[in-house]
Amino acid sequence: MAKDGTIVVVDDNKNVLTALKLLLTNYFEKVVLLSSPNTLLHQIEEQQPHVILLDMNFSSGINSGNEGLFWLREVKKYNPNIPIVLFTAYADIDLAVKALKEGATDFVVKPWDNAKLLATLHSAKALNDSRKEVQQLKDRQQAFHTELNTEQSICWGESPAMVHLHNIITKVARTSANILITGENGTGKEVVARKIHNLSLRANNSLVTVDMGAIVETLFESELFGHTKGSFTDAKADRIGKFELADQGTLFLDEIGNLDVSMQAKLLSALQTRTVTRVGSNQPIPINIRLICATNTDLPLAVKEGAFREDLFYRINTIELRVPPLRERVEDIPLLAQFFLNRYAKKYHNRTMNICAEAIYKLQKYNWPGNVRELQHAIEKAVILSDKPSLEADDFILRMDTSHTQTSMDGLTLQDMEKKMIEQSLKVNEGNISAVASELGITRPTLYNKMKKYQL
Numbered sequence: 001m002a003k004d005g006t007i008v009v010v011d012d013n014k015n016v017l018t019a020l021k022l023l024l025t026n027y028f029e030k031v032v033l034l035s036s037p038n039t040l041l042h043q044i045e046e047q048q049p050h051v052i053l054l055d056m057n058f059s060s061g062i063n064s065g066n067e068g069l070f071w072l073r074e075v076k077k078y079n080p081n082i083p084i085v086l087f088t089a090y091a092d093i094d095l096a097v098k099a100l101k102e103g104a105t106d107f108v109v110k111p112w113d114n115a116k117l118l119a120t121l122h123s124a125k126a127l128n129d130s131r132k133e134v135q136q137l138k139d140r141q142q143a144f145h146t147e148l149n150t151e152q153s154i155c156w157g158e159s160p161a162m163v164h165l166h167n168i169i170t171k172v173a174r175t176s177a178n179i180l181i182t183g184e185n186g187t188g189k190e191v192v193a194r195k196i197h198n199l200s201l202r203a204n205n206s207l208v209t210v211d212m213g214a215i216v217e218t219l220f221e222s223e224l225f226g227h228t229k230g231s232f233t234d235a236k237a238d239r240i241g242k243f244e245l246a247d248q249g250t251l252f253l254d255e256i257g258n259l260d261v262s263m264q265a266k267l268l269s270a271l272q273t274r275t276v277t278r279v280g281s282n283q284p285i286p287i288n289i290r291l292i293c294a295t296n297t298d299l300p301l302a303v304k305e306g307a308f309r310e311d312l313f314y315r316i317n318t319i320e321l322r323v324p325p326l327r328e329r330v331e332d333i334p335l336l337a338q339f340f341l342n343r344y345a346k347k348y349h350n351r352t353m354n355i356c357a358e359a360i361y362k363l364q365k366y367n368w369p370g371n372v373r374e375l376q377h378a379i380e381k382a383v384i385l386s387d388k389p390s391l392e393a394d395d396f397i398l399r400m401d402t403s404h405t406q407t408s409m410d411g412l413t414l415q416d417m418e419k420k421m422i423e424q425s426l427k428v429n430e431g432n433i434s435a436v437a438s439e440l441g442i443t444r445p446t447l448y449n450k451m452k453k454y455q456l
């Protein structure tokens with residue numbers, strides 16, 4: 001079984017600590033032993049434990065459990081989310097009830113039964129994981145609400161392309177239509193997904209994001225549909241999946257084009273039946289989600305090549321929204337640049353206030369293969385390094401200076417230029433074929449043909 005989590009054990013009996021060390025190191029990644037609770041808060045800060053196993057009685061001869069209760073309260077004051085399992089030599093039900101009322105997760109009586117102790121600690125660890133997950137979701141939702149309500153973290157832009165996109169979003173957001181957001185890396189697809197969720201009737205419920213490219217096949221079902229305790233080796237407790245987490249809200253499946261064909265079938269089935277079945281169960285659970293997917297791959301082409309299921313493609317793209325690359329909305333660059341400048345000047349307590357016209361011209365001439373994300377990073381870097389009130393052209397070192405492309409290509413034939421552009425793009429994108437194809441505005445097969453032709 002994979003060892004997972006950190007546990008802090010507090011007990012003044014050395015024999016108990018030794019026995020527990022032997023047992024628990026087989027199941028937990030880190031076991032921290034304390035013979036006195038005096039350093040407990042410090043250890044919590046240092047170790048960030050998933051569970052604490054705390055003895056109730058420390059001073060020999062005084063078995064009132066009061067010291068245990070005192071430390072239970074101290075830990076709860078410090079961090080109410082860490083599960084605490086209490087340990088006592090006496091089967092004192094009143095004390096157990098008192099401790100549980102004060103926030104202990106569970107109670108184990110000495111002499112203990114190894115299997116029961118482990119089960120209790122694993123449940124406590126699972127509780128910690130779920131609390132963290134719920135807290136993270138709450139934090140994210142809170143953050144995005146603040147973000148979008150105040151519109152502080154988005155600079156939408158005023159280019160015709162972005163105004164058009166905004167108009168469509170306001171129309172579709174309040175429907176329940178499935179939406180597919182397409183666009184190159186870094187254009188703001190996730191920003192668009194959040195905007196849709198926050199303008200939708202589901203805004204008060206969760207927006208749950210899943211990066212499909214990051215899920216390994218073996219954990220796909222468990223991640224998305226959940227699992228029941230014992231359904232596979234590491235399933236130590238029941239766990240709900242992302243579909244259930246997003247119930248009544250929005251499920252955002254990012255990088256959907258990276259999903260393996262076998263996983264596509266399982267996803268399609270859940271979308272068709274509007275139910276999920278947890279791994280290890282045969283009980284379908286109804287789900288009510290609004291689906292938003294995003295991709296930077298050419299899905300119609302992937303369908304043609306057999307890499308993406310056609311039926312799934314039609315199910316996810318009732319409405320398709322294309323987020324334009326930054327080079328198609330250069331009018332937005334001054335606004336975005338100033339927006340990021342304000343953000344980073346504040347963050348780094350920098351006195352840089354604006355960007356000079358020559359620098360803006362340079363930014364507008366560049367083709368931004370990494371789109372808004374790259375612009376954001378370029379401004380952040382310039383702000384960090386600058387000690388002037390205004391950013392100048394020299395403050396930006398861009399990956400491929402397209403403002404000079406014309407000069408360096410003077411005297412070349414059309415074919416020479418094409419070869420040179422592909423070569424440059426391959427270099428800049430470190431051989432990433434999809435990125436090169438998308439940067440040059442051609443399909444991958446066309447790119448392959450040209451590479452073959454020019455022997456690249």
Ligand SMILES: Nc1ncnc2c1ncn2[C@@H]1O[C@H](COP(=O)(O)OP(=O)(O)OP(=O)(O)O)[C@@H](O)[C@H]1O
Pocket residue numbers: 153154155156157183184185186187188189190191192254294296372373376
């Ligand atoms: N209109 C915008 N206003 C402010 N920040 C933006 C905007 N668009 C994008 N960004 C920022 O650029 C970065 C990339 O945005 P996002 O993750 O939404 O892009 P993406 O298209 O989903 O990228 P990827 O395909 O790589 O997942 C983020 O840090 C985001 O905050």
